[in-house]
Every structure is written in structure tokens, then in C-alpha cells.
Amino acid sequence: MSSEPGMKVVVDRARCYGCGACTTVCAPEAITIIMYKAVVDPEKCTGCGRCVDKCAVGVMSMGNPE
Secondary structure (H helix, E strand, C coil), rough: CCCCCCCEEEECCCCCCCHHHHHHHCCCCCCEEEEEEEEEEECCCCCCCHHHHHCCCCCCCEEEEC
């Protein structure tokens, strides 16, 4: 997946159950699991989209972090 410049990963935390699959492909270690939910550090996220492709539940997408 390629993304537009400035785009970061956004997590639908209501649907995420914290399986951790996304953390296995995040090279800059921008994703941590906190209380069974994926949390993305937008300062570390490069917007590569590997985690979006890896998420089997589809709770990750590319967007502008709030």
C-alpha cells in the first residue's frame, strides 16, 4: 500500500481487539498495544501502510490523525 505524503495510520479503536499483528510489521515501532487496543504514535509513523495491509480485522486506515 502506498499513501499520500502526510498521511498516517488511524485506528478504529472501537473495533480493535489488540491482536498485535500490526506491531509485527511496524519498522519504526510506532504502534503499541494499550489495554487491548492499537495506539499509533503519529510522530513515529512513516505512513507506509504495512500495518493497514496486515490488519485482518480492517480497523486500520490511512488518514489524518486527530
